[in-house]
Amino acid sequence: MNQKKIALIGNPNSGKTTLYNRLTGLSAREGNYSGITINTEDGFWRSSSLGKVQVSDYPGTYSLHPHQNDVSNDDYRSLFEKKYDVIVNVVDALSLERHLYLTYQLLERDLPIIVVVNRMDLAKKHGYEITISELSNALGCPVLGMCACNEKDFSSLEDQILAFKPSTFKGYPSSKFWHFLKERFMSLGLLNPPHSYLYSVESGQYVNEINQGQLENPLDIEIADLRYQQIQEVLSKCQVIHETASSTRSRAIDKIVLHHTFGIPIFLLVMYGLFTLTVKFGGIFQVLMDAITHALLVDGLFLGLGYLGMPHWFANLVGHGIGQGLATTLTFTPVLFCMFFGLGWLEHSGYMARAAFLLDHLMRKIGLPGRSLVSFIIGFGCNVPGVLSTRVLGRHEERLMSIMMAPFMSCGARLTIYAVMVTAFFPGSGHNVIFLLYLIGILAAIITGLLLQPSLDLEQPLPLIMEMPAYHRPNLKILTRSALRQVIRFIERAALYIIPLSAVLTLLMHFDVGLNFVDGSDMEHSLLAQIAKSITVIFMPMGISINNWQATVGLIAGLLAKEVVVGTMNTLYAQITTPIVPIGQQIMEGLRAFIDSCTPLSMTSNLEVPAHHFHSVAYHEMMYRFGSSESAFAFLVFALLYFPCMSTIAAICKEVGPRWGLLSLFWSTALAYLLAVMVYQIQTSLHHPISSLMWLTWGSVTYYFLMIGFQKQARKIWSVEK
Amino acid sequence: MRINEFNVGDQCLFTKYLEKNDYTSNLVSLGLLPGTKCEVLAFSPLKDMVHIEFRGNSIALRRKEAACLVFKSLTP
The missing domain is CATH 3.40.50.300 (P-loop containing nucleotide triphosphate hydrolases)
Incomplete structure (x- = not known):
């Protein structure tokens, strides 16, 4: 067959x-x-x-x-x-x-x-x-x-x-309509070949040549009208509409969410709610995941391999290197699941079109249609589909601009970095700091858009007909399935990089320049520490001391994928050998902490739990090395904005060409560095006013030239492409 | 009358297109034809987008682009 x-x-x-x-x-x-x-x-x-x-x-x-x-x-x-x-x-x-x-x-x-x-x-x-x-x-x-x-x-x-x-x-009843049309137009002398006429008429080619004097309306409207008459006749036979509660519900919801004064505040509230829920609700399960993965993948692997008679260094490499990296990554799956679920809810419920409706005017201030907002919101999940989804935009200029802006949308992988850092440095106000970071990302995107606008000469947007779909209650099964799929993709991607990466890093950490094995506090002299320390000099103005070279390694790992930043850093911070708590006890403690954090009273503080209960060594090490919340915040700003990951760059190159990919890469990294330095210097200006002032002056001047350079470069690429 | 001259909740009749282009022929496909009854559901904050309903379609248009659509009021 x-x-x-x-x-x-x-x-x-x-x-x-x-x-x-x-x-x-x-x-x-x-x-x-x-x-x-x-x-x-x-x-x-x-x-x-x-x-x-x-x-x-x-x-x-x-x-x-x-x-x-x-x-x-x-x-x-x-x-x-x-x-x-x-x-x-x-x-x-x-x-x-x-x-x-x-x-x-x-x-x-x-x-x-x-x-x-x-x-x-x-x-x-x-x-x-x-x-x-x-x-x-x-x-x-x-x-x-x-x-x-x-x-x-x-x-x-x-x-x-x-x-x-x-x-x-053969012989649909509708071909009656066909004959009817043919006869009618034939009799008016409007038709030539019998089979191409509808197409030609509707594509507008012959309309001007046709004598329309005998028709009340233009030809295309006459034809459409005939079709709709037929459809109404059909519907009168087979459809009955009753007024029900849910048919008026969509309108009632729209009355509120599209309200001309409250619409935009409601939009902001929805977004704020999404992130708060993600961080808080996901945080509860994070505690449990943390306990389980750490017990099984880190200590379990380490002890198990030792028990099997494997050499100590190997058990160390697998357990504290690869295992630690993987465990840290897995810890975030609950937070990410909540994030993807929440975004999916917005997409499936029909609210996205409303958001585009409310913000169309604002988006057009930068020269984009409201619809591009959808790409940006998708970008919060992952930048790659965010970049790809700009394809719905009609014009190349609009696509280019959205693509250059999209990487600044803080993706799910970057959320993992914030989640760990705010736990340690901003207990209690973590979700506010995270929300602030998202806003900084949006601001960076807007600046990018405003700078590009004159170069791309975007004048009138394409005319818009936007459907406002009826609200659906999203199907939970489908939402769960698609959120799970995205989480699995996250784990796959992270595992792909983190296993070899943490193996190599752990090896580099255990050998010094003379290729001698080092352990414990001697690791400060390891090969990796030496290399990373020399790079860390660059990051000193944003508050990362030479001592905190682990953060540098994390940032470098983040070039591959933002998913691995935290895993890498934790692997490095946790290298100092710690007494091992029995695995069963670890899991029990995890469960207890999970139950504790489920009670409504502690809802406010559940993200801090891991800091006190679990791999406290890594957390304390991190807090000690960063030294202050100011440098941690500057680090977060840098991590938010710098170098969109490899996959995003690849997607940009594929969509609009390598020139734009390169420009995006340089622009975002330079912007990240300047902003991080300035943020740190402003925060710490009371301690060292003179050097802060110098840094700020330098930052502002460089920023000015950076903007001009970016704009010039964009115009150059654009004129070459044109 | 143009669509932005109505108030939220007003009913109106579409009468004609002043232009013919891709935009209007899409609207024709959606069934916005002379004599089609429309209802204004909402305006965006600066009144530059309008949410209308006709033939069971719920559609948002920009005020400027919808300037080529002529309507007749049904509410006195």
């Missing part, structure tokens, strides 16, 4: 990608806003009765005749040539009228379609009563009601595809 090919097509945000993911088991990005799928994607559905089926997911469109400067233009042409066995047209039960417009266009072209009415469950809740059999009769093609989240519905889709024969496709 030949392999079947099916295509998924529908309006934006109709749930095509959700269906695609469920069918193919893949994980393309989904959410409750328009335009997430950017290119046509192919995957395979292993169906029990159909065998392997090729599925193509098309980007959403309102009409089959997109316009000249529409990116998806070519994609849709292929729809007619590729000859799919079946075209699955996904329509939204909540706004059937508009979605059927595309269906009608497909029917008029005699394409082999099956209509899938998605979100039947939601429609029921919103008071839409749809009779599928009536709809199928009226359209003259198979129609299937389903909910793309529900896998039970797939077997009926299989049945429909199996029963589907191209021969059943």
Whole structure:
């Protein structure tokens, strides 16, 4: 049997990608806003009765005749040539009228379609009563009601595809419409070749040549009007709408969140809430994770290998090197899970479009459309999808600017650095410090945007038609699944780098310049310490002393991936041999601390728990080496802004070319350094006013020249590319 | 009348397009046709975006770009 090919097509945000993911088991990005799928994607559905089926997911469109400067233009042409066995047209039960417009266009072209009415469950809740059999009769093609989240519905889709024969496709009732149109326009003398006319008319090519005197409205509007008349006739037979509580709920929510005075404060509150919940709620589980991973991966590995008769240095390398690195990374999974879950909630609930609506004006001040806000919010999870998601923006200039700004969005991996540092240095006010860091990142992005604006000559934004999707209560199962997937990706990435990295670092730490084995306090003379100390000189103006060379190594490791900064630093700080507490006791203590922190009273302070209970050695070492919260804060500012990780740079190079990638790299690192130095000097100016003043003057002057240089360079690259 | 001359909660009838371009033909596909009934749901803080509903579509437009759309008031 030949392999079947099916295509998924529908309006934006109709749930095509959700269906695609469920069918193919893949994980393309989904959410409750328009335009997430950017290119046509192919995957395979292993169906029990159909065998392997090729599925193509098309980007959403309102009409089959997109316009000249529409990116998806070519994609849709292929729809007619590729000859799919079946075209699955996904329509939204909540706004059937508009979605059927595309269906009608497909029917008029005699394409082999099956209509899938998605979100039947939601429609029921919103008071839409749809009779599928009536709809199928009226359209003259198979129609299937389903909910793309529900896998039970797939077997009926299989049945429909199996029963589907191209021969059943002649003589749709809608071709009456076709004839009707033909006759009408023929009689008016408007038509030439019978089969290309709709396309030519709608693409606007012949409209001016046609004598429209006898029509009340322009031709395209007449045609659209005829289609909508037909659709309304169909709907009157198969759809009844009752007013229900949930149908008015979306409006009620919008009344509040889109309020012209309170809208923006509510947006800020939502974002603040997201980060506070992430840090606090995730923090509770972090304590437990910390205890378990440290007990098993660090001490467990170390003791176990010793028990098996492995040499001491090897057990040390594996346990305190690799194990420590891995354990620290794993500790953050609860915080990250909360973060990804929260962002997923925002994406799936429909709030993202509201945020873009509220902030469109503000975004356009920098020259960007409100929609680019979505890329930035995604960037808070991870910069790489943030950079990629700018593809929905219509103009190259807009994309460039968003891409240059996106790396300043503080990603989930950077959150791990803050989480550890604020625990040690800002007990009690940790989440405020973290929020402040996010704001600094946003500020840096805005400065970047303002500097780029004149070089890129962004004048008028592309016209905007933004759908405001109805609010959904997100499906918890899907949210959990996608958050877990992102956490696993985080662990994979971190493990990929941290295992070899911590092995090499641990080795370097245990040998000195003369290649003698060193341990304990002698490690200050190790090879790694020597190298790192000489680099640390650069960081002295931002408060990192030579003594704190471990921080430098952490920052260098962060060039690869921000996921490994904390793991690396902890590995180094924890190297001083400590008495080992029995593993069982460690886990019990972890549990106790977890239960303690679950009580509402200690909700405020649960992030500090690890500092007192667990690998206190590393924490104390870190606190001692940094010396003050001022230098810790400067370090955090630097870590926030410097060198977007390798993957982000690679993504930028891939999207807009290596010149921009390099520019972004230099700009962000220089900006990070200047800001960190200035932040530190301002904080400590009371202790040494004169040197602070000198540093600040130097910083401001350099900053001024840096900005000019950046702007010049950007203009140069832009003019070369043009 | 233009869309920004209405108040939140007003009902209106769409009457005609003053221009024809990609933007307006997208709106045609969405069913914004002469005689379509619309409701103004919200304005953004500086009134430069408007949230309207027609034929079950919930759509946000920019005030400036929507200047080529002409409406007729339904609320006296």
